[in-house]
Structure formats: structure tokens, C-alpha cells
Amino acid sequence: MSPSRSSSVRSTSLRARLVAVLTGVTAVGALLAAGMTSAHAADTPLRDLAAAKGKIIGTAVTGSKLTGTYGDIAGAQFNSLTPGNAMKWGSVEPTQGTFNWTEADQIVAFAQAHNQQVRGHTLAWHNQNPSWLTNGSWTSAQLSSLLQNHIGTEVGRYRGKIAAWDVVNEPFNEDGTYRSTLWYNGLGVDYIASALTWARAADPAAKLYINDYNVEGVNAKSTALYNLVKSLKERGVPIDGVGLQAHLILGQVPSTLQQNIQRFADLGVDVAITELDIRMALPADSTKLAQQAADYKSVTAACVAVTRCVNLTVWGFTDSDSWVPGTFSGYGAATPYDENYAPKPAYYGIAEALGGTTTTPPPTTGGCTATYSVVSQWDAGFTGQVKIACSGASLSSWKVGWTYGAGQQISQAWNATCTQSGAAVSCANASYNEAVADGGSVTFGFNASWSGSNPVPTVTLR
Ligand code: G3I
Numbered sequence: 001m002s003p004s005r006s007s008s009v010r011s012t013s014l015r016a017r018l019v020a021v022l023t024g025v026t027a028v029g030a031l032l033a034a035g036m037t038s039a040h041a042a043d044t045p046l047r048d049l050a051a052a053k054g055k056i057i058g059t060a061v062t063g064s065k066l067t068g069t070y071g072d073i074a075g076a077q078f079n080s081l082t083p084g085n086a087m088k089w090g091s092v093e094p095t096q097g098t099f100n101w102t103e104a105d106q107i108v109a110f111a112q113a114h115n116q117q118v119r120g121h122t123l124a125w126h127n128q129n130p131s132w133l134t135n136g137s138w139t140s141a142q143l144s145s146l147l148q149n150h151i152g153t154e155v156g157r158y159r160g161k162i163a164a165w166d167v168v169n170e171p172f173n174e175d176g177t178y179r180s181t182l183w184y185n186g187l188g189v190d191y192i193a194s195a196l197t198w199a200r201a202a203d204p205a206a207k208l209y210i211n212d213y214n215v216e217g218v219n220a221k222s223t224a225l226y227n228l229v230k231s232l233k234e235r236g237v238p239i240d241g242v243g244l245q246a247h248l249i250l251g252q253v254p255s256t257l258q259q260n261i262q263r264f265a266d267l268g269v270d271v272a273i274t275e276l277d278i279r280m281a282l283p284a285d286s287t288k289l290a291q292q293a294a295d296y297k298s299v300t301a302a303c304v305a306v307t308r309c310v311n312l313t314v315w316g317f318t319d320s321d322s323w324v325p326g327t328f329s330g331y332g333a334a335t336p337y338d339e340n341y342a343p344k345p346a347y348y349g350i351a352e353a354l355g356g357t358t359t360t361p362p363p364t365t366g367g368c369t370a371t372y373s374v375v376s377q378w379d380a381g382f383t384g385q386v387k388i389a390c391s392g393a394s395l396s397s398w399k400v401g402w403t404y405g406a407g408q409q410i411s412q413a414w415n416a417t418c419t420q421s422g423a424a425v426s427c428a429n430a431s432y433n434e435a436v437a438d439g440g441s442v443t444f445g446f447n448a449s450w451s452g453s454n455p456v457p458t459v460t461l462r
Helices: 002-043 044-054 066-078 103-113 138-156 183-188 190-204 219-237 256-267 284-303 345-353
Strands: 055-060 080-083 115-122 164-169 205-213 241-244 248-249 270-281 309-314 368-378 381-391 398-401 409-414 416-421 422-430 442-449
Touching: 002 044, 044 055, 044 066, 044 345, 055 115, 066 103, 080 103, 080 309, 080 416, 080 422, 115 138, 115 270, 115 309, 138 183, 138 190, 164 190, 164 248, 183 190, 190 205, 190 219, 205 219, 219 241, 241 256, 256 270, 256 284, 256 345, 270 284, 270 422, 284 309, 284 345, 409 416, 416 442
Parallel strands: 055 080, 055 309, 080 115, 115 164, 164 205, 205 241, 241 270, 248 270, 270 309
Antiparallel strands: 368 381, 381 442, 398 422, 409 442, 416 422
């Protein structure tokens, strides 16, 4: 090949590749946006995939959010819920003797309405206890009776409605010694056996767990937990399961995860992955999202591989409801759905490990989604908005469309040019908001009329 030909080929090829990348990213974004909605609707829900493998798949939830899209996804995709905070002692008894069961009751009712299990979380912990308890000065006998009453009251209230309780949470230090807590310091190590025994008495049908973090791989802490469970079993203390929280970091799934799950199973207890999330340094990009998908897939596969690994629960299913950004500055995007409730590559990683196939290409490059919402509504009118958000992809221009099924009529739009022909609405970007960057979003609004009902339409992004 002559130098000039070579250089011309190279520049043509570079240009072609650039065009391909640009249009490709746009097309992938739009494709995935369309595909995510339809793929999501058409694909088998995670709970059905899990059930076919004999597994339960769960998510931590916030009770007040269990409506709209959040509630739809929580109900459709998962067959187990864990209250993220609602059942902790500080939530249920903020003042001694005064109980607030509102959010916990709400979550249990939602679970029952959606044929879901509930994992109760958590009874004996060093965090999120009420200040009257932590600030009090108690004798051992008083502490013991406080904990026994707490367990009896809470487990008793939900007797028959909770599949499994995290009875004891985070009892160990990283080196495998016992953590210095209100319970350990006041009652000695037998607070663990006592708590389990009291929980069994209050609900004989609930599976009783000890739950901890950084015990996913074989290490000093998980070995201490292993030895504890072994000795509890030998003593006849009621212990049914071990919870591996699995708050993981991108690319750092322990290589001994499956081996570790198996050694607990071999002790004769169930294992649950109880709080899975996989955080990354922000901003997310397509490489990190692909790694995260692989990580979610390998954690799920490890659970699938061990018969006694019965439940895999994510600690919040959406990035908009995750503890990570508030705790690890600069980190986030740790869950399987993005902040706009679009499934991320991680979602498909879980689905694949559960034997699912997707009808669209696995979205390893992320995508862009359009989310329609009604902002306010009055007698005959309403204000709506559509948010277009990209994660792992970008758009150089956009157009969204939907069909109104109940006679709604748009009268005015801003930040977009909208036309309506019969029931069909089409909105295109304004000149100043045509680009949506990876990690960015644009929002446009409109006023419209309605009568009778005002259902939310399915929006497609082109
Ligand atoms: O409810 C208050 C709200 O009124 C207030 O305005 C706001 C201001 O900070 O705080 C709110 O409380 C927060 C609470 O979550 C509810 O959102 C607390 O500050 C915050 O500390 C608390 O964080 C929780 C954390 O446990 C506390 O340790 C997270 O939501 C919860 O996801 C997390 O869950 C734990 C598991 O229980 C055990 N394993 C680790 C896991 C992650 O930390």
C-alpha cells in the first residue's frame, strides 16, 4: 500500500469511525431508551427468573416511596422486601414506650399485596438505636430485659409475616474480634444467643440470621462469623442463616465468594446476600457500567451456584434511593437502576446470571431515557414534564413522542417544540438544549387539558 493511499485510508477510516461512534452512541442511546422500555416490559421479571432457579430476589425499600414507578418496579421485579430503615429500633420506638410502626406496617402490607416475602431488619445492632437507649445508664439486667422486650414486641407484632429476621447485625470487627457495642459491653458475647432465642420464641416460623459486612470472601472476619455460627449450632441455639451484606466496590468481588457461601451452607445454615450494592467513583461511564454488570453477574452466579444461598437482596434498586453517595463522597451509581428508574447494565447482569435472556442487546454502553410525569393537575388542565437523561451514552439531538389515550390536548410547551395530531404528540428539542451529555439531562414542560382521566402515556425517545 502506498503512503498516500495509506494516509487517505487512515483519514477516511478515522472519519468514518468518528461518525460511527457519534451516530452509534446516539443510536445506542435512543435504541436503548426505546429498547429499555420494551425490553423491560417484554423480559421476564427478575423475580420470575429467580423463582425458576429456586431463589428469592429482594430489594431494600423506603416505605414512603412505594407508589408510582418506584412502587411498580419494587412490586414487579422483586419477591422480597427489606425495610431499609423502618424496622430499626430508632425508627419504631423513638421515645421509650411510644411506638411508630407506620412505615414498617406499610412495607409489610405492600409486600403482602404483591406476594412478596419480608426480611426483617434489624433487632440487635449498634447503630440507629433511639437516643433514650444509647444515652441511658443501664445495668446488665436492665439491658437484657430491654433487648428481650424489644425483640418480643417487634418480632411478635409481625409474627407470621416475616420470612427472615436479621436478628444480630454487624457483631464483628474487621479482625474477627467482637465489636465493642452497647450489647457486647453490657451483656457479653451471649447477647447473640439470647437475642436469637428470644426471636425464636416470638416467631417460631421466621428464619433467624446473623448479618455482617466484609464477610463475603474468606477472611478473618468471615472466619470469626463461621466459628460463631458453628458453635451456636453445636450449642443448639436457634440460628438459621447468615447474611452477607455485600456492600462492594467496583471490580472487587472477592474471588472466594462462592467458596465462602458454600462453607456456611455446609454448616447447615442458609445464606443470603442481604444488602448488595457495587459502588463506583463518579461519574459513571460505559466502561464502569460494563464492569458493574459483570460484578453483579458474578455475585448473582455465586448465589445461584449454592443451593442454600436462598435470597439475593439489593440495598435499594435505584441510584435515587441509595445510601452510597451520602456516605462515600464522590461514589455512587451502585444499584441496578439509574436515578430515572431505567435498568442499567447491572440489571441485565443479574438477569443473565438468573438464566434470563434479553430481547435487546445487553446495554453495556448505558442509555438515555425519557420519563413523563404530571407535575400538577387541576379541574380541566394539568402541567406535565418529560425528563431526558443519559447514563453511559449521550444524545446530539432528541425527539420524544407519545399517544394520549384519554383525549388530553397540549396547549403550550416550553423548552421543546411540541405538535399534536389527533392523539399523537411529538416534541423535539429546542435549539439551545439539543445535546444531552453522558450523565446529564434536559427537561421540558407543557400545559394540557384533560377530562375523565389523565393516564400517563408510554413515551418513546427517538
Ligand atoms: O430520616 C432522617 C431525616 O429526617 C433527616 O432529614 C435526614 C438528614 O440527614 O436524615 C434522615 O435519616 C437518615 C436515614 O438513613 C434515613 O434516610 C440518616 O441520617 C442516615 O444516617 C440513615 O442512613 C442509613 C444507614 O443504614 C445508617 O447506618 C441508610 O439509609 C441505610 O441504608 C443504612 O443501611 C445499613 C444497614 O442497615 C446495615 N448495613 C449497612 C447499611 C448501609 O449503611
